[in-house]
Amino acid sequence: MEKLEVKNLTHHFGFTEILHDINFTLKRGEVVSIVGPSGGGKTTLLHLCSGLLDVEEGSVSNNFTSSAFAFQEGRLLPWKNVIDNIVVGLLARGDKKSIAIQQAKDIALKFGLEEDDFEKFPKDLSGGMKQRVNFARALVTKPSLLFLDEPFSALDIGLKRELYAHLMESCKEDDMSILFITHDLMEGIRLSDEILLLEADPGHIVKTFKYEMPKEKRDDTFVYEESAKILQDKEIIETFELNSLELK
Amino acid sequence: MKFFLKILKDFPAYLWSGWGAIASILLFIALWDVGNQVYGNLVLPSPLETFKTLYAMLHSQEVWEQIDITLYRASVGFGLSLLFGSILGLIAGFFATASMMSRPVVTILVGMPPIAWIVLAMIWFGMGDETVIFTVIVASFPIIFVGALQGTRTLDGDLKEMADSFHFPWHMKFMDVYFPHIFSYIFPAWVSGLGMAWKIVIMAELLATSDGMGAELAIARSQLDTPTALALVTIMIGSLMFIEYIILEPIKREVESWRS
Ligand SMILES: Nc1ncnc2c1ncn2[C@@H]1O[C@H](COP(=O)(O)OP(=O)(O)OP(=O)(O)O)[C@@H](O)[C@H]1O
Ligand SMILES: [Mg+2]
Numbered sequence: 001m002e003k004l005e006v007k008n009l010t011h012h013f014g015f016t017e018i019l020h021d022i023n024f025t026l027k028r029g030e031v032v033s034i035v036g037p038s039g040g041g042k043t044t045l046l047h048l049c050s051g052l053l054d055v056e057e058g059s060v061s062n063n064f065t066s067s068a069f070a071f072q073e074g075r076l077l078p079w080k081n082v083i084d085n086i087v088v089g090l091l092a093r094g095d096k097k098s099i100a101i102q103q104a105k106d107i108a109l110k111f112g113l114e115e116d117d118f119e120k121f122p123k124d125l126s127g128g129m130k131q132r133v134n135f136a137r138a139l140v141t142k143p144s145l146l147f148l149d150e151p152f153s154a155l156d157i158g159l160k161r162e163l164y165a166h167l168m169e170s171c172k173e174d175d176m177s178i179l180f181i182t183h184d185l186m187e188g189i190r191l192s193d194e195i196l197l198l199e200a201d202p203g204h205i206v207k208t209f210k211y212e213m214p215k216e217k218r219d220d221t222f223v224y225e226e227s228a229k230i231l232q233d234k235e236i237i238e239t240f241e242l243n244s245l246e247l248k
Numbered sequence: 249m250k251f252f253l254k255i256l257k258d259f260p261a262y263l264w265s266g267w268g269a270i271a272s273i274l275l276f277i278a279l280w281d282v283g284n285q286v287y288g289n290l291v292l293p294s295p296l297e298t299f300k301t302l303y304a305m306l307h308s309q310e311v312w313e314q315i316d317i318t319l320y321r322a323s324v325g326f327g328l329s330l331l332f333g334s335i336l337g338l339i340a341g342f343f344a345t346a347s348m349m350s351r352p353v354v355t356i357l358v359g360m361p362p363i364a365w366i367v368l369a370m371i372w373f374g375m376g377d378e379t380v381i382f383t384v385i386v387a388s389f390p391i392i393f394v395g396a397l398q399g400t401r402t403l404d405g406d407l408k409e410m411a412d413s414f415h416f417p418w419h420m421k422f423m424d425v426y427f428p429h430i431f432s433y434i435f436p437a438w439v440s441g442l443g444m445a446w447k448i449v450i451m452a453e454l455l456a457t458s459d460g461m462g463a464e465l466a467i468a469r470s471q472l473d474t475p476t477a478l479a480l481v482t483i484m485i486g487s488l489m490f491i492e493y494i495i496l497e498p499i500k501r502e503v504e505s506w507r508s
Pocket of ligand 2: 042043044072149
């Protein structure tokens with residue numbers, strides 16, 4: 001059984017404790033999201049899970065056959081155009097170039113990029129376009145485990161919905177698992193089987209919310225009702241310090 | 249291959265953009281002519297006379313032999329600097345200790361006036377090819393070395409991490425992540441190294457040899473033959489401009505089109 005298992009994970013940068021005693025498991029086919037305040041250590045947790053950072057205390061065991069990472073800040077190669085950026089993951093594992101480029105074009109179109117954009121360098125792309133290229137680069141490799149660091153943060157609602165649909169489709173087709181970070185609770189409710197609430201200083205999981213309803217059946221009403229519920233939650237209110245800043 | 253075709257395809261447009269440069273050269277020649285009318289033929293021969301001398305010189309077998317000699321020295325010196333400067337600079341850039349240790353050496357090499365090197369080289373190697381080539385190397389090597397070193401030192405750690413996350417094989421890591429970045433530093437360094445080599449070769453020849461364009465310049469000076477001196481200078485400048493604007497600049501534009 002492929003799974004990602006995080007046990008008693010603690011991490012320091014210098015002398016500050018960033019993460020404290022994190023425990024969770026992600027099984028094949030599951031979607032787990034991480035929500036929490038900015039600077040709370042979410043990106044650090046994702047990097048530790050994906051092996052980009054070395055684990056110091058505790059353990060991360062990952063026996064998924066393949067994984068891919070979409071970074072928070074894009075990290076596109078500035079000297080490569082859109083298609084050549086998307087294709088790197090495929091070329092790195094030795095796919096044939098012509099096939100890889102065709103796949104890259106297909107996914108770019110699905111992601112709302114236009115043919116005019118294909119030859120553009122990252123300097124000529126908007127923030128949201130860069131984010132989509134970054135996301136497409138990871139998704140096109142069809143990994144069994146996908147790490148996403150705020151993949152939708154710079155997109156408009158229409159694009160978000162389209163990408164949710166593509167993501168869910170890939171999930172089902174390839175039985176893909178996803179660990180992703182989001183600042184949008186509704187997004188978490190719509191896409192995940194489990195939401196981990198990470199409180200800051202040091203980052204630790206205060207609560208997990210589980211959603212059993214099949215994802216294709218989650219309509220807007222469900223998402224709104226659940227987000228209304230989750231916003232009443234004591235831990236959510238405390239973690240995001242919602243009460244101290246009541247809007248009048 | 250595709251890359252060279254692209255350079256050729258964009259070449260006419262690039263040349264067309266050169267009208268401004270041509271206009272400024274013509275303006276310069278006009279000012280030169282004014283200078284000639286003010287100061288007289290001995291101090292500053294007219295452009296016309298200079299170009300006539302130049303034309304005559306370019307038809308003489310002997311002048312071409314001298315140009316060949318100079319070209320040979322400059323290219324050997326520059327070629328060695330290019331090779332060793334690039335390789336050693338890359339190595340020094342990849343290792344923190346090496347780059348720290350190389351700094352004072354580079355400071356000495358850059359800070360020492362070329363004329364001092366020529367004197368030392370004359371003592372060590374006597375009057376001949378070695379002295380000139382040695383001076384060219386010590387003058388252009390540090391420029392290229394520093395370019396390569398800085399290119400390697402400033403590689404983006406985030407992009408390396410990205411490459412690792414996709415398990416880039418080593419050749420892809422080099423060609424797609426390291427090379428374009430390093431090249432954007434090393435290529436301008438090659439260009440300035442080349443300019444330096446061309447200047448230094450003439451100076452070293454003038455002081456330390458009896459053949460080559462520098463030596464010709466020395467002879468023209470001793471005979472107060474200003475038209476020949478100016479014609480020689482025109483050859484030097486013209487050849488440098490040709491290499492820089494016709495060969496190197498189009499390559500640079502193509503390779504760096506990703507930059508804003
Ligand atoms: N390489 C590093 N060295 C030192 N400190 C770091 C490093 N990376 C992150 N930090 C610190 O760790 C803390 C958590 O950072 P992290 O990027 O994980 O936050 P985050 O939850 O992803 O925030 P955001 O939602 O704003 O992206 C921050 O205080 C940050 O300053
Ligand atoms: Mg983050």
